[in-house]
Amino acid sequence: MDGNLNALTTVFTEFYYWVTVVFMFLIHVGFCMYEVGASRRRNHMHTLMKNVMVIPLVTVTFFFFGWWIYWAFPMFPFFGGLDHEMGAGNLPWAETMGPNAADRITGVFWAAFLLFSWTAASIVSGAVIERIRSSALWVHAVLIGSVWWIIDAAWGWHYDGWMVKFLGYHDAYASGVIHAIAGGYALGVIYVLGPRIGKFAADGTPRDIPPHNPWMLTIGIFLIYTGFWGFYAACNVPAISPEAIGGQITGTTWTATNIYLAPTSLSGITFNFLMSMSGGLMAAYLVSRGDAFWTFSGGLAGVITASAGNDLYHPIQAMLVAAVGVVIIYRLHHWVERRFKLDDAVGAVAVHGYAGVVGLIIAGFVLWGAPSSPFEGYATVNPLGQLIGAMIMFFGLGFLPALAVSKIQAALGVLRIPEEVELEGLDFAEHHAYEDAKEAIIEADKAHLASKLTPAE
Amino acid sequence: MSTIGYESWAVDLADVGPIYPFQGSEMIMVAIGVAFWIGWHRIQFQREDEHLKRASKRALDHEKVQKSVERY
Numbered sequence: 001m002d003g004n005l006n007a008l009t010t011v012f013t014e015f016y017y018w019v020t021v022v023f024m025f026l027i028h029v030g031f032c033m034y035e036v037g038a039s040r041r042r043n044h045m046h047t048l049m050k051n052v053m054v055i056p057l058v059t060v061t062f063f064f065f066g067w068w069i070y071w072a073f074p075m076f077p078f079f080g081g082l083d084h085e086m087g088a089g090n091l092p093w094a095e096t097m098g099p100n101a102a103d104r105i106t107g108v109f110w111a112a113f114l115l116f117s118w119t120a121a122s123i124v125s126g127a128v129i130e131r132i133r134s135s136a137l138w139v140h141a142v143l144i145g146s147v148w149w150i151i152d153a154a155w156g157w158h159y160d161g162w163m164v165k166f167l168g169y170h171d172a173y174a175s176g177v178i179h180a181i182a183g184g185y186a187l188g189v190i191y192v193l194g195p196r197i198g199k200f201a202a203d204g205t206p207r208d209i210p211p212h213n214p215w216m217l218t219i220g221i222f223l224i225y226t227g228f229w230g231f232y233a234a235c236n237v238p239a240i241s242p243e244a245i246g247g248q249i250t251g252t253t254w255t256a257t258n259i260y261l262a263p264t265s266l267s268g269i270t271f272n273f274l275m276s277m278s279g280g281l282m283a284a285y286l287v288s289r290g291d292a293f294w295t296f297s298g299g300l301a302g303v304i305t306a307s308a309g310n311d312l313y314h315p316i317q318a319m320l321v322a323a324v325g326v327v328i329i330y331r332l333h334h335w336v337e338r339r340f341k342l343d344d345a346v347g348a349v350a351v352h353g354y355a356g357v358v359g360l361i362i363a364g365f366v367l368w369g370a371p372s373s374p375f376e377g378y379a380t381v382n383p384l385g386q387l388i389g390a391m392i393m394f395f396g397l398g399f400l401p402a403l404a405v406s407k408i409q410a411a412l413g414v415l416r417i418p419e420e421v422e423l424e425g426l427d428f429a430e431h432h433a434y435e436d437a438k439e440a441i442i443e444a445d446k447a448h449l450a451s452k453l454t455p456a457e
Numbered sequence: 458m459s460t461i462g463y464e465s466w467a468v469d470l471a472d473v474g475p476i477y478p479f480q481g482s483e484m485i486m487v488a489i490g491v492a493f494w495i496g497w498h499r500i501q502f503q504r505e506d507e508h509l510k511r512a513s514k515r516a517l518d519h520e521k522v523q524k525s526v527e528r529y
Binding site for chain 1 (some may be wrong): 463475477490509512521522526529
């Protein structure tokens with residue numbers, strides 16, 4: 001870190017990513033609140049524990065192998081071997097994977113990616129509440145959080161990824177690499193898992209299972225919005241010189257870049273984040289006829305739809321892309337629910353999966369011909385590349401692996417909780433100590449009241 | 458002797474690399490870490506299975522289940 005400018009840039013970048021990680025923690029807080037608010041009283045503790053334990057399990061596995069996958073897999077297995085040179089510094093036993101005076105970036109960059117991993121796993125967690133075994137969900141959390149999403153990031157969210165190079169795949173703020181894959185994965189799990197008891201009437205009509213606490217959901221979604229600011233910032237490289245990029249950019253003007261090292265600005269994406277959120281909220285309010293929860297989720301879905309191109313869109317384009325996406329995903333959600341009798345408890349497949357897919361495809365048209373990378377020889381952004389990319393994310397790396405693993409779990413009888421436990425509630429089954437303690441202290445208080453106090457005359 | 462390899466900071470930081478204890482034993486630490494992770498899954502899986510089996514039997518008490526369902 002010799003030289004003042006170098007030192008300043010390094011420390012600024014280190015601090016920048018660190019701040020994004022703190023912000024992104026709020027996404028997980030929001031998901032926890034949203035899930036607990038959506039669950040019924042008899043499943044609170046289980047729902048909470050299920051999502052909280054995603055944090056350590058994805059963290060340790062992302063340390064053990066997830067982070068290495070990102071650096072080793074950009075061309076593997078279709079267009080080359082593992083990149084051992086780049087992977088070496090990111091193996092769990094590498095000297096850079098710990099306090100090291102010669103390296104100030106690996107830890108914060110690892111953490112920024114890790115928080116994306118939590119998000120991917122948490123998206124799946126929401127769809128399956130009130131009937132999945134925790135052990136089953138946690139296997140899925142490790143797989144989506146530390147394997148599948150990070151493979152897609154290596155392929156399509158890396159300056160050297162084959163999808164970027166050969167397909168012109170462009171997904172600046174992760175419409176596909178986080179949301180489409182996580183939504184597709186959730187769909188694969190719920191397809192095998194089945195709906196909650198009572199979700200569908202005898203004639204197949206879906207029933208709404210209202211949240212037990214609407215206010216908790218509201219605060220949860222607003223915390224997710226807040227964390228999303230950190231998510232957006234974390235997708236950028238904050239300040240880099242053309243020389244350091246080493247691509248085709250000429251001159252000496254420093255810039256912020258997207259993950260592909262192509263120019264953008266924090267200012268530009270701030271316009272687009274807010275305008276796409278607004279477009280999503282407005283469209284969702286109209287299409288759902290003012291349903292509060294679809295409106296809130298619509299804001300999120302709007303951002304997710306526009307995210308693929310939000311580094312380059314004009315703010316009004318971002319708003320319109322978001323609005324169009326939200327109308328499509330709302331209709332698609334209800335059609336899929338009726339047609340396939342799927343119970344997506346929090347609308348995760350729609351808000352993340354369908355919105356991600358729609359956003360990628362729209363970006364292919366709106367950004368048609370734009371450079372996907374500052375490096376020479378890369379395909380430009382195009383609709384076909386985006387469509388293929390969307391299918392890889394949603395089906396190839398999301399839906400299919402989830403379907404396969406869930407089918408194995410179901411065959412072994414370790415996917416779903418027993419029916420009688422589902423009715424009684426998981427808090428009595430797995431977290432009985434909490435409920436038993438509550439019951440015991442209430443009885444003790446009643447006994448005390450009866451023995452010490454007399455009712456007022 | 459120092460577990461981190463430095464007994465004082467009278468050094469040129471340009472020459473300093475890792476500063477965590479027991480450098481050189483990273484592979485062993487990873488092996489222990491992976492065993493802890495896999496072991497955790499195994500213990501949790503077994504306990505959850507036992508809990509659910511016990512809970513299934515207890516849930517045959519229809520009055521209790523009824524109460525739980527009505528609590529929403």
